[in-house]
Amino acid sequence: MALRAGHHSQVAMNGLKEKVLTLDTMNPCVRRVEYAVRGPIVLRALELEQELRQGVKKPFTEVIRANIGDAQAMGQKPITFLRQVLALCVHPDLLNSPDFPEDAKRKAERILQACGGHSLGAYSVSSGIQLIREDVARYIERRDRGIPSDPNNIYLSTGASDAIVTVLKLLVAGEGPTRTGVLIPIPQYPLYSAALAELNAVQVDYYLDEERAWALDVAELRRALCQARGYCCPRALCIINPGNPTGQVQARECIEAVIRFAFEERLFLMADEVYQDNVYAEGSQFHSFKKVLAEMGPPYATQQELASFHSVSKGYMGECGFRGGYVEVVNMDPAVQQQMQKLMSVRLCPPVPGQVLLSMVVSPPAPSDPSFAQFQAERQVVLAELAAKAKLTEQVFNEAPGIRCNPVQGAMYSFPRVQLPPRAVQRAQELGLAPDMFFCMRLLEETGICVVPGSGFGQREGTYHFRMTILPPMEKLRPLLEKLSQFHAKFTREYS
Amino acid sequence: MALRAGHHSQVAMNGLKEKVLTLDTMNPCVRRVEYAVRGPIVLRALELEQELRQGVKKPFTEVIRANIGDAQAMGQKPITFLRQVLALCVHPDLLNSPDFPEDAKRKAERILQACGGHSLGAYSVSSGIQLIREDVARYIERRDRGIPSDPNNIYLSTGASDAIVTVLKLLVAGEGPTRTGVLIPIPQYPLYSAALAELNAVQVDYYLDEERAWALDVAELRRALCQARGYCCPRALCIINPGNPTGQVQARECIEAVIRFAFEERLFLMADEVYQDNVYAEGSQFHSFKKVLAEMGPPYATQQELASFHSVSKGYMGECGFRGGYVEVVNMDPAVQQQMQKLMSVRLCPPVPGQVLLSMVVSPPAPSDPSFAQFQAERQVVLAELAAKAKLTEQVFNEAPGIRCNPVQGAMYSFPRVQLPPRAVQRAQELGLAPDMFFCMRLLEETGICVVPGSGFGQREGTYHFRMTILPPMEKLRPLLEKLSQFHAKFTREYS
Numbered sequence: 001m002a003l004r005a006g007h008h009s010q011v012a013m014n015g016l017k018e019k020v021l022t023l024d025t026m027n028p029c030v031r032r033v034e035y036a037v038r039g040p041i042v043l044r045a046l047e048l049e050q051e052l053r054q055g056v057k058k059p060f061t062e063v064i065r066a067n068i069g070d071a072q073a074m075g076q077k078p079i080t081f082l083r084q085v086l087a088l089c090v091h092p093d094l095l096n097s098p099d100f101p102e103d104a105k106r107k108a109e110r111i112l113q114a115c116g117g118h119s120l121g122a123y124s125v126s127s128g129i130q131l132i133r134e135d136v137a138r139y140i141e142r143r144d145r146g147i148p149s150d151p152n153n154i155y156l157s158t159g160a161s162d163a164i165v166t167v168l169k170l171l172v173a174g175e176g177p178t179r180t181g182v183l184i185p186i187p188q189y190p191l192y193s194a195a196l197a198e199l200n201a202v203q204v205d206y207y208l209d210e211e212r213a214w215a216l217d218v219a220e221l222r223r224a225l226c227q228a229r230g231y232c233c234p235r236a237l238c239i240i241n242p243g244n245p246t247g248q249v250q251a252r253e254c255i256e257a258v259i260r261f262a263f264e265e266r267l268f269l270m271a272d273e274v275y276q277d278n279v280y281a282e283g284s285q286f287h288s289f290k291k292v293l294a295e296m297g298p299p300y301a302t303q304q305e306l307a308s309f310h311s312v313s314k315g316y317m318g319e320c321g322f323r324g325g326y327v328e329v330v331n332m333d334p335a336v337q338q339q340m341q342k343l344m345s346v347r348l349c350p351p352v353p354g355q356v357l358l359s360m361v362v363s364p365p366a367p368s369d370p371s372f373a374q375f376q377a378e379r380q381v382v383l384a385e386l387a388a389k390a391k392l393t394e395q396v397f398n399e400a401p402g403i404r405c406n407p408v409q410g411a412m413y414s415f416p417r418v419q420l421p422p423r424a425v426q427r428a429q430e431l432g433l434a435p436d437m438f439f440c441m442r443l444l445e446e447t448g449i450c451v452v453p454g455s456g457f458g459q460r461e462g463t464y465h466f467r468m469t470i471l472p473p474m475e476k477l478r479p480l481l482e483k484l485s486q487f488h489a490k491f492t493r494e495y496s
Numbered sequence: 497m498a499l500r501a502g503h504h505s506q507v508a509m510n511g512l513k514e515k516v517l518t519l520d521t522m523n524p525c526v527r528r529v530e531y532a533v534r535g536p537i538v539l540r541a542l543e544l545e546q547e548l549r550q551g552v553k554k555p556f557t558e559v560i561r562a563n564i565g566d567a568q569a570m571g572q573k574p575i576t577f578l579r580q581v582l583a584l585c586v587h588p589d590l591l592n593s594p595d596f597p598e599d600a601k602r603k604a605e606r607i608l609q610a611c612g613g614h615s616l617g618a619y620s621v622s623s624g625i626q627l628i629r630e631d632v633a634r635y636i637e638r639r640d641r642g643i644p645s646d647p648n649n650i651y652l653s654t655g656a657s658d659a660i661v662t663v664l665k666l667l668v669a670g671e672g673p674t675r676t677g678v679l680i681p682i683p684q685y686p687l688y689s690a691a692l693a694e695l696n697a698v699q700v701d702y703y704l705d706e707e708r709a710w711a712l713d714v715a716e717l718r719r720a721l722c723q724a725r726g727y728c729c730p731r732a733l734c735i736i737n738p739g740n741p742t743g744q745v746q747a748r749e750c751i752e753a754v755i756r757f758a759f760e761e762r763l764f765l766m767a768d769e770v771y772q773d774n775v776y777a778e779g780s781q782f783h784s785f786k787k788v789l790a791e792m793g794p795p796y797a798t799q800q801e802l803a804s805f806h807s808v809s810k811g812y813m814g815e816c817g818f819r820g821g822y823v824e825v826v827n828m829d830p831a832v833q834q835q836m837q838k839l840m841s842v843r844l845c846p847p848v849p850g851q852v853l854l855s856m857v858v859s860p861p862a863p864s865d866p867s868f869a870q871f872q873a874e875r876q877v878v879l880a881e882l883a884a885k886a887k888l889t890e891q892v893f894n895e896a897p898g899i900r901c902n903p904v905q906g907a908m909y910s911f912p913r914v915q916l917p918p919r920a921v922q923r924a925q926e927l928g929l930a931p932d933m934f935f936c937m938r939l940l941e942e943t944g945i946c947v948v949p950g951s952g953f954g955q956r957e958g959t960y961h962f963r964m965t966i967l968p969p970m971e972k973l974r975p976l977l978e979k980l981s982q983f984h985a986k987f988t989r990e991y992s
Contacts (some may be wrong), residue, residue: 016799017762019801019827019832020762020801021666021764022829023835024831025669026667026832027666027667027669030835031835032840033838035841035842037839037841038622038841046621059601070618070619071617072615072618073612073615073618076613078615085585087583087586088585091582091583092615093568094583099589115816115817116568117570117572119568119817119820120817121567121568121813121816121817121818122815123564123566123816123817125542158843159844161842161843169523169526169694170523170526171515171517171522172524173522173523190842194581195842198665199841206745224951227744235521258524290654298514303515303680305515305516305517317615320618320619321612321616321617321618321619321845321847322616322847323654323847330515333518335519336515336517336518339522339526339527342530343526343529343710345531345533345535346529346531346687346690346691347655348655348657348658348816351817351818351819351847352817353818353846364700370754432916493556
C-alpha cells in the first residue's frame with residue numbers, strides 16, 4: 001500500500017468517513033474571502049511573539065504590530081470621561097461614589113434610564129437605544145452646520161464593519177451579467193473585498209491617483225463603471241474618506257463631482273467616514289457626503305441615496321474593542337429601510353457598552369461641565385500627537401531612497417511605495433509570494449516590524465507598497481521608521 | 497393623466513428618478529427573512545408604549561414584553577461579581593478603591609494583562625482573548641466530567657447568534673438539487689429560519705412531538721431527511737437543547753440516538769446549548785452533545801463533526817446586552833477551521849466586554865474566594881425563582897380550558913397550545929393574518945401583554961400556540977398568566 005494514497009482510497013483503507021465539511025464541500029464564497037490586515041503576516045507575528053516569550057533568540061526583542069489601527073494596543077490611554085461614564089453604567093453602585101464627577105453621573109443616569117430594566121444587560125431595540133440615536137442625530141447636525149438629521153435614519157451597529165456589510169447585503173442581487181457590482185477604491189480597506197467575495201457580488205475596482213496624493217478622479221470612476229457594465233450590474237459606489245490605507249482627505253469639489261456622477265449613473269453611495277476626526281494636514285478639512293449632498297440642493301439632496309458610516313474605534317477615542325458604530329441613511333426607500341431594520345433584528349442588538357461609548361463621543365462634556373477641561377485636553381493631546389506622527393512618517397520615509405510616501409492628510413496610516421529590485425521580485429515569484437509580501441515577511445523576520453503588504457489592499461500592477469499605522473508612541477515611531485528604511489536599503493542591496 | 501399611474505410613468509411625470517435600491521431590486525434572500533421575536537407584534541407593542549406615555553387611554557397601564565428572553569429588562573438584577581470585575585476592567589483606577597473585593601480585583605488584573613495595551617479598548621485576536629478561551633476550555637472539562645477541551649477549538653463570538661450564523665455560512669453551497677439543506681426543529685428559534693433564508697440554504701423541518709412533551713424522535717428525523725433528499729442536499733442537523741421555544745430537556749438516550757443518526761447520515765451537528773444552566777424539572781438533567789459524543793467512543797467520538805454554542809445572555813446571568821458567547825467545534829476539518837478563523841477576522845473581534853463577562857461565567861469565584869458566598873446566593877435565587885415560575889406557568893395554563901401547556905423542563909419559555917374557535921380562524925383569514933397572530937394582536941391591544949404567535953416558530957398545520965417568557969417577576973407573573981387565560985376564555989366566547 002502506498003503511504004501517500006489519494007484521499008478516497010485512504011477512506012477505504014482506514015475506515016474513516018470523509019468529513020461532511022471540507023475545503024471541497026464548504027461555501028466557495030467564503031473560501032474566496034481574503035483579509036490581509038489579519039492575514040498570514042499577522043499569524044506569523046503572533047508566532048514570533050510566542051517564540052520570544054519562550055526565550056528563542058531573535059534579532060529583535062519585541063514584535064511591533066503596526067499592521068492595524070489599534071490605538072490602545074499601541075499604548076494610547078483611554079479618554080477618562082468615556083470610561084468613567086461606562087463604569088458607572090456597568091456598576092451603578094458607583095453612582096454613590098465621590099470619586100466620579102457630577103456630569104459623568106448625570107450622563108450615566110440618563111443612559112440607564114433609557115435601557116430596559118435600567119441595565120446595560122438588557123437587549124436594546126435592534127436599531128440601538130433611541131436616546132443615543134437622537135444624540136447621534138444632534139451630533140451630525142452640529143458637524144454639518146445645521147443640515148437636519150433624523151434619528152429614525154440612524155442605526156447603531158457592532159462597529160462600522162457590521163453596518164457596512166448590512167448595507168452591502170441589501171444591495172446584492174442578480175446572477176451572471178445582472179449580478180450586483182460595487183465600485184471600490186484601489187487601494188481599499190479589505191473589508192470591502194472580503195464582504196463582496198462572501199456575498200458573491202462583483203468587485204469593481206477604481207484606482208486612486210498616487211501621483212496626485214491618492215486623489216479620486218471622476219474620469220477613472222467612469223472608466224471603471226463602463227468596463228464593469230459589460231459583465232455585471234454596478235449599483236453602488238464606495239468611498240473611504242479620509243482614506244484607508246491611503247490617508248488622503250477629499251476636497252469639497254471632488255465630493256460634489258462624485259455625487260453628480262453617482263446621481264447620473266444611478267449608484268447608491270456608501271461613504272466610509274470613520275476617520276472624520278482624524279484630519280491633520282494644513283488646508284485639509286473633512287466634509288461629510290451628507291452635508292455636501294444637502295448643500296447641492298435638488299435633485300441631489302432630495303433623491304441621491306447615501307449611507308454614511310462612523311465608529312468609536314478610530315478618532316481620538318480609539319475604543320476598538322467595544323465594537324460601537326452607526327450608519328445614517330439618506331433618501332433610502334422607506335420599504336427598504338424596514339427590510340434593513342428587520343435584518344438587524346435577527347442579530348437582536350449591537351453591544352450596549354459600544355452604544356454607551358458612542359453616546360459619549362457624540363455628546364461630549366460641554367464647556368460648563370466639570371469634566372470639560374480634562375476631556376478637551378486629553379482629546380487634543382491625542383489628535384496633536386497623531387498630526388505630528390503623520391508628518392514625521394511622511395518626512396522620514398521620503399528621506400529614504402526607493403521609498404516614496406504621500407502626505408498623510410488624515411486617517412491613521414501611511415501607504416508608502418517601495419521600489420523592489422527585479423531579483424527580489426523574481427525570488428518572491430519562485431517562492432509563490434507577492435513581491436511586497438516577500439518584503440514584509442523578511443522585514444518581520446529580521447526586525448520584528450509587522451506591516452501589511454500593499455497587495456492586500458490592491459495597487460497598480462508592478463507597484464509595491466505596505467500599510468503601516470502611525471499609532472506607535474513618538475519615542476518608538478522614529479526608530480521604527482528609521483529601522484524600516486534601513487532594512488529597505490539593505491534588502492535592496494541584497495538583491496541588486 | 498391617471499392619478500394612480502404605474503411607477504414608471506410617475507417617474508416621467510414628476511422628474512423623480514426611481515431609487516436604486518427598492519423592494520424590487522434589493523436582495524431577494526433578505527426579503528424572505530422573517531424574525532417573529534421582534535416582528536410586527538413587537539413594533540405594535542412599542543407604539544402602544546409610546547401612546548401610553550402620551551396619555552392615550554388604554555384598557556391597561558403598562559405593556560408587558562413577554563416576547564423575548566430578556567431577563568434584566570424584566571427586572572432581574574445583574575450578578576454583582578460580574579459587574580464588579582467588568583467595572584474594574586473598564587476603569588482600572590478603581591483597582592485602588594477599597595469598595596471592591598480582592599478576588600474581583602485579581603480577576604480584573606488577570607484579564608487586563610491579557611488585553612492589548614492592557615485595555616478593553618484594544619481589539620482582541622479574532623477568535624477571542626486566548627486566556628478566556630482557555631478558561632472556557634476548563635469550564636467545558638468540568639461540565640463534561642473530564643472530557644478534554646482544546647482552547648484552539650473555541651471561538652468567542654458576538655452572542656451565540658453570531659457563531660451560529662458563522663457555522664451555517666461555512667456549510668452553505670450548491671445550487672438547485674445540490675443546495676445545502678439544514679434540518680431544524682419545528683417549533684424552532686427563528687434565528688435558524690432567518691439565517692437560512694438569508695444564506696439561500698434550504699430549511700428542512702423536523703417536528704418535535706408535542707404529545708410527548710416536545711420529544712425529538714429519530715423516526716421523524718429520518719422522515720424529514722428522506723423527503724428533503726428529493727430536492728436538496730441535507731448536510732447539517734440543528735438541535736436546540738434545552739428547547740427554545742419548547743422548553744424540553746433531552747434525555748441522554750435521545751442524544752445518543754441523534755448522534756448515531758447524524759453519523760450514519762453524514763450530517764454536521766449543531767447543538768444550540770445556550771440554556772444549559774436553565775434546567776428546572778425534577779429528573780431532567782442537561783447532557784452536552786460533546787460529552788455524550790465522547791462517551792460513545794469511536795467512531796462517533798473521533799469522527800462526528802459537532803459545533804456547540806453557548807452565551808452570556810441566558811443562564812442565571814442574563815447579560816443579553818453585552819453580546820457575549822462562544823462556539824466549540826469538535827472533529828472539524830483543520831483546513832475548514834482555518835477558513836472559519838479567517839471569516840471571523842474580517843469582523844475584527846467580538847466585543848471585549850462580552851468576552852470579559854464570559855470569562856466570569858466560566859470561571860466564577862471559588863469557595864475560598866471572598867465573593868463566593870454572595871455570588872452563589874445570587875445565582876441560586878435566580879435559578880430557584882425560574883424553577884418556581886416554570887412550574888407556576890405550566891400549572892396556571894393547564895387549569896384554563898382550551899389551553900394546554902407542556903412542562904417547562906428548561907430554558908425560559910412556555911409554548912402553550914391554544915384552541916381557537918373556527919369563527920376566529922375565519923376572521924383572521926379575512927384579515928390576512930395567521931390565526932394565532934390575530935389572537936396575539938387582540939391580546940396585546942386589550943391587555944398590554946406581548947407574546948409571540950406560534951406561527952413565528954413553526955407548528956403543525958391547524959394547531960395554534962404562542963411563546964411567552966417565564967421571566968417576569970413572580971408578583972407579576974401570576975396575574976399575567978391569569979389575565980392571559982381569562983382573555984383566551986373571553987376571546988373564545990366572542991367567536992363561538
